[in-house]
Structure formats: structure tokens, C-alpha cells
Amino acid sequence: MSKIAKKMTIALVSFLISFGFLTNLNNKSYITEINVSGNTIVIDITKSPTHTEFVNFDGNLTDALNTVNIESTNLDLPIIADALFISQPSDNYSTLEMTNIMNFLQSGNKSLFIGGDADFGGYNATHTNILLEFLGSKIRLDSSQIIDSVYNDGMDYRVAAMNYSSGIIGTNVSQNCIAGIIMHGACAILGYEDSSTVDLRNNTIEGVEVLLSYSESSTAANIDGSDTEYDIYSKDSVDESGDYPAVVCETLLFDGKKSYIILAGEVIFSDYKRMYDQYTSNGVYNGGIHYGQMFVNNLINYFLDDSNYIIIDEFSKIPILSFLTFVPIVACFVVIIKKKKSMK
Numbered sequence: 001m002s003k004i005a006k007k008m009t010i011a012l013v014s015f016l017i018s019f020g021f022l023t024n025l026n027n028k029s030y031i032t033e034i035n036v037s038g039n040t041i042v043i044d045i046t047k048s049p050t051h052t053e054f055v056n057f058d059g060n061l062t063d064a065l066n067t068v069n070i071e072s073t074n075l076d077l078p079i080i081a082d083a084l085f086i087s088q089p090s091d092n093y094s095t096l097e098m099t100n101i102m103n104f105l106q107s108g109n110k111s112l113f114i115g116g117d118a119d120f121g122g123y124n125a126t127h128t129n130i131l132l133e134f135l136g137s138k139i140r141l142d143s144s145q146i147i148d149s150v151y152n153d154g155m156d157y158r159v160a161a162m163n164y165s166s167g168i169i170g171t172n173v174s175q176n177c178i179a180g181i182i183m184h185g186a187c188a189i190l191g192y193e194d195s196s197t198v199d200l201r202n203n204t205i206e207g208v209e210v211l212l213s214y215s216e217s218s219t220a221a222n223i224d225g226s227d228t229e230y231d232i233y234s235k236d237s238v239d240e241s242g243d244y245p246a247v248v249c250e251t252l253l254f255d256g257k258k259s260y261i262i263l264a265g266e267v268i269f270s271d272y273k274r275m276y277d278q279y280t281s282n283g284v285y286n287g288g289i290h291y292g293q294m295f296v297n298n299l300i301n302y303f304l305d306d307s308n309y310i311i312i313d314e315f316s317k318i319p320i321l322s323f324l325t326f327v328p329i330v331a332c333f334v335v336i337i338k339k340k341k342s343m344k
Contacts, residue, residue, distance in 0.1 A: 029278045032294040036304040037065040039082040044071050047127065049088035050117065051270040056277065077104050082304055083111040087267045089127040098134045105135065108257025111303040115267030118145035118157070118185040119224040125187065129230060138205050139248050139263050140197065142188040142220065143230040146244055146265065150217040153182045154282035158273070161246035163213040169249055170211045173298040181292035182280050184273035186265035188220060188233050188244035197232050200245045207251045212295070216242040258309045262299060269296050
């Protein structure tokens with residue numbers, strides 16, 4: 001083989017390898033899509049969040065014929081909107097803004113998604129928790145950073161949340177998620193009831209469901225050194241660590257109307273560090289594949305589906321059941337009367 005032929009062969013092989021590598025990267029690792037349409041989604045970045053890029057999320061929502069409004073100056077939340085996504089509030093909402101959010105939820109068939117952050121770099125969970133308190137919510141952000149030396153994407157703060165719930169909602173939103181999702185610099189979720197914080201790992205609160213947790217090897221660290229009522233999980237001893245709630249849902253009922261709050265320890269719907277993606281940022285966890293995009297799409301498909309807002313009044317079943325109980329008795333009387341008549 002001539003030198004020219006060898007060079008051409010080497011060049012061709014190199015091209016094919018490069019083409020195959022790029023093709024593999026450009027091909028999605030799994031099939032997932034947003035299948036609800038006709039919704040209006042508001043993404044709020046008015047409170048100085050770190051994560052403000054939602055190109056992939058916005059694109060997938062609009063491709064499914066939904067309308068997306070990204071609010072960067074003033075929160076304009078029309079009552080006709082179906083969902084509000086809030087990214088890492090680093091400032092407080094005004095009373096008027098919180099009242100508008102409350103009215104939004106009370107109108108029924110609404111979803112409020114909030115993404116928090118770790119306490120690293122001075123992020124303060126209090127801004128989110130003030131809003132949640134105003135809304136009468138039973139969930140809060142824990143003021144900590146979750147680290148995991150075993151299940152991560154190359155660094156212990158790029159943690160894998162991988163324990164999906166077997167609850168009613170959790171089962172629906174984890175469909176086809178055969179591995180975890182990567183959350184970059186995240187915190188955990190607390191319960192809050194009767195003016196006290198609640199460890200959701202071993203306690204339940206009515207209307208609250210943990211959808212996804214970090215692994216059993218995860219630990220909570222108090223990076224900013226604060227000591228507030230929300231610095232709970234970081235006070236665990238070593239043998240208490242693990243399984244911290246990463247994404248939690250709360251069902252709200254308002255005079256026969258239902259709405260939801262979904263609280264996550266990171267802005268999992270953002271482009272930051274490929275959280276709303278199929279590939280990990282560093283290619284370490286699970287061969288470089290994670291299920292963040294599928295999990296978020298599943299959340300959208302579930303919580304923006306109108307059928308999940310139907311409220312069944314348990315008490316309304318009582319008269320129906322009572323009536324059905326008497327049907328066989330009445331039928332027996334009818335048969336007896338007919339027999340008596342035929343014997344005459």
C-alpha cells in the first residue's frame with residue numbers, strides 16, 4: 001500500500017470514528033417527550049437566581065404547542081396560566097406578589113414548581129421558605145448541601161437522586177426512569193407542620209408525598225455555617241445519613257379545587273450543568289446518561305394533565321353505597337310478592 005493510500009485510509013478511519021462519536025452524542029439516549037399541549041407556563045427569574053437558562057425546557061414545551069413566558073423583571077402571573085416555575089429566589093417576594101401567587105393556586109388546577117439550591121456560595125433558602133409559609137405550605141427547603149461520595153457525576157456535590165417513590169404520584173412521574181437524575185449543588189426538602197420542621201425520611205404529613213430521594217450514601221453538610229431552624233439534616237450523625245428527600249409534592253385543596261406545589265432541591269428544569277438533559281455534564285455517572293429530562297417531562301405530563309385535578313368527595317359515596325345495599329333486599333321482596341301472587 002502506498003503512503004498516500006495509507007494516509008487516506010487513516011484519515012477515513014479517523015473520520016468514521018469522529019462521525020460515530022458525534023452521532024452518538026447527538027442521538028438521545030432514550031425517548032421522552034412532553035405530551036400535554038395548550039398550556040401557559042410562566043418561568044420566574046425576577047429574584048436574582050443563578051440559573052436563568054431554559055433553552056431546552058422552553059423548546060420542548062413550545063414544540064408541544066404550549067406557551068412559555070419567561071419573566072425577568074416583574075412577575076406577571078395571569079390567572080389563565082397553568083403552571084408557575086420559580087428558579088432559586090435570592091430575594092424576597094413582595095406581599096402583593098405572594099398574594100398573586102396564592103390567588104393563582106386558589107383558582108384551582110394550578111401547579112407551582114420551585115427549584116432551590118445548596119447553601120454553598122451564600123444561597124439562602126429563607127427567601128423560598130418565606131413564600132411557602134405565606135402560602136400555608138407544609139414543605140420547606142433545608143439549608144444545607146447534599147454530598148455523595150458514591151453516586152455522583154465526578155464530584156461529590158454533583159449528586160445522583162436515584163430513589164424514586166412508590167407512592168401514587170411518585171409511581172407516575174418515575175415511569176421509564178431506570179437510573180437517577182443528576183442535581184448539581186442541591187439541598188434537601190423538609191416537612192413543616194404545627195410550627196415545627198419535620199424529617200420526611202421517617203415521618204409523613206397528610207397531602208405531602210416524597211417523589212424522589214438522594215441515595216443511602218448521601219450526607220448533608222452545613223457549608224455556610226448557619227444555624228437556623230432550617231439547618232436540620234446537616235445535624236445528623238453519621239449513622240443517620242442518607243435518603244434525603246430531593247423532590248417533594250404537596251397537594252392543596254381550596255373549597256373543592258385542587259392545586260399542587262412541587263419543591264426540588266435544585267432547578268432541575270434548567271440547562272445548568274445539563275440538569276434538564278439526557279447526558280451528564282462530566283460523563284461519569286451511569287455511563288454519562290441520566291434521567292433528569294425524562295423525570296421533568298414526566299412531572300409536566302402528570303401535573304398539567306387536567307384529569308389529575310378531579311376531586312372525589314368520599315362522603316358523596318355514602319348515599320350511593322346505601323342505595324346499592326338496599327337494591328338486593330328490594331329485589332328479594334319483589335320476587336317473594338310475585339311468587340305469592342302466582343300461588344293464589
